[in-house]
Amino acid sequence: MFLNSARIYAFESGGIRPVILRLETDEGIVGLGEAAVAYGVGASAATAMLKELAARFLTGRIDPFRIEAITASIRDFSFWAKGGGPILNAALSAIEQALVDIKARSLNVPAYDLLGGRLRDDLRAYANGWYFGCASDAELPAAAEKAVADGYDGLKFYPFATILPDGRLRHPALRGAADRDLVRRGIARVAAVRDAVGPDVELMLDLSAGLTPSDTIRFCRAIEPYEIAFVEEPTEPDDLGALQLISRSISQPIAVGERLYGRQGFRDLLESRSVAIIQPDLGNTGGIWEGRKIAAMAEAYGLKVQPHICASSLSTAIGAHFSAAIPNFYVQEHFPYWDRTLGHVEVLKNPLETRVANGRIPIDDAPGYGVLLDEERLSDFVFAEIGLR
Known part of the structure; x- marks a missing residue:
């Protein structure tokens, strides 16, 4: 068996820009991967990088089972x-994920079996994005209550982000150094959401490295x-001195990794x-x-x-297999x-999202990642077709 073709999809979807790789072997086995720089800036660069890596490193009757050799x-x-950054690593991640999917499907086993086997039958999940559609801070408490009513006992949000009229978020600029009220507003948002959901719901705060270390500590x-439950990215993740200063100065656990x-x-x-x-993103840290x-x-x-997950529903499925197989899953x-969100595109025929109940994500035993790409829906979003023989 060898790699026969690659297809790359790139498109807009509800404020993010997913980049998806479809690899196919000469035996017709398909593997899927995602370059998870769907938010912020970088999707176009990752798409071009993915095309270049596939053409350079996946051509010439490559055996897809030799994942370690390829990566x-x-x-x-x-x-x-x-020493590379997000663009090359996101493209590498998509390739590695797709190769793992091919291998698992060829062996007729779920992907988690290639990682040591599953340790759990479902995953507790916290809700992010529960604030989608809110037009002001005043609407956050009711949105939080709705997410709890939907079965989630953990919520994450961004206390320093500004809610724009269309519901998107804008993070602080210039570390909020000249905004005297930024910390106060963040405290008020946390207090309002906690009051709305009560004491038994976990709250996680993504600070997005938005403040100076001193203001972060004060907050x-x-x-x-x-x-x-935790504060995420309280400073730039590669500034270990600032991370150590903050960790010694606050009581909340710190999470970093995306x-x-x-x-x-x-x-x-x-x-x-x-x-x-730690929060590795399987779509930009090198793969599953x-x-x-x-x-x-x-x-x-x-x-x-x-694991950090913020891309299409394919990333949800890949992340589920990863978390099923690690002992230290949180x-x-x-x-x-x-x-x-306006313009959302569902990429899968059978997304896990439709089967989440009471804040629990089910673990499937279908081969590979257990999902099917909706190729008809994505047919207008093909960026590149690459022959790999």
């Missing part, structure tokens, strides 16, 4: 992969009465002992197998793992309300 070749001979100390790439990107973070939870290696490193340091990030 090592990309790291060794693309030059930019060593975290002020919200101690609200029992926050902007770190590969095992090497997490090594110094783990050795700093400044975080409690690379994520499994990172989780094993974190386990040696006694850390929890909560909770799954989940966006249950993408369909509230």
Whole structure:
């Protein structure tokens, strides 16, 4: 068996820009992967990078079972992969994920069996995106109550983000250094949401490295009465000095990881002992197998793992297989309300999202990632077709 073709999809979907890879073998077995730079800026660059990597490293009757050899070749001979950032690593992630999917489907086993087998039958999930559609801070408490009523006992949100008229979020500029009221507004938002959902719902706060370390510390100390489960990215994730300063100064657990790439990107973070939870994004850290290696490193340091997930429903399925197979799984990030966003495109025929109940994501035993791409719906979004013989 060898790789026969690659197809890359790129499109707009409800405020994000998913980039999806479809690999097919000469035997007709299809594997799927996603380059998860769907938010922010970078999807177009990742799409072009994915096309270049596929043409350079997947051609010439490549055996898809040799996943480690293929990814090592990309790291060794693309030059930019060593010390590389999100664009190359996102493209590499999509390739690695698709190869894992092909191998699992060929063996007629779920992807989690290639990671050591599943440890659990479903995953507890917290809701992100529950604020979609809110036009002001005043609407946040009711939206939070609705998510809890839908079965979620954990909610994440962004206390410093500004809600725009169309419901999108804008994070603080210039570390909020000149905005005297930014910390006060963040405290008020946390207090309002906590009051709405009561004491038994976990609240997670994504700070998005939005403030200076001193203001972050001041904010975290002020919200101690609200029992926050974790604060995410309280500073830039590669600023270990600031992370250590903040971790020594606040009581909340710290979570970091969506902007770190590969095992090497997490090594110094783990050795700093400044975080409690790591959040590798399987669509930009090197893939699902690379994520499994990172989780094993974190386990040696006694850390929890909560994969970062913010892309299409394909990323939900891939993340579920990852979390099913790691001992130190904490909770799954989940966006249950993408369909509230204007222009949302569902990429799968059978997304897990339709089967989430009471805040629990089911673990399937179907081969591979257990999902089918809706190729008819995506037919207008083909960026490139690449022959790989």
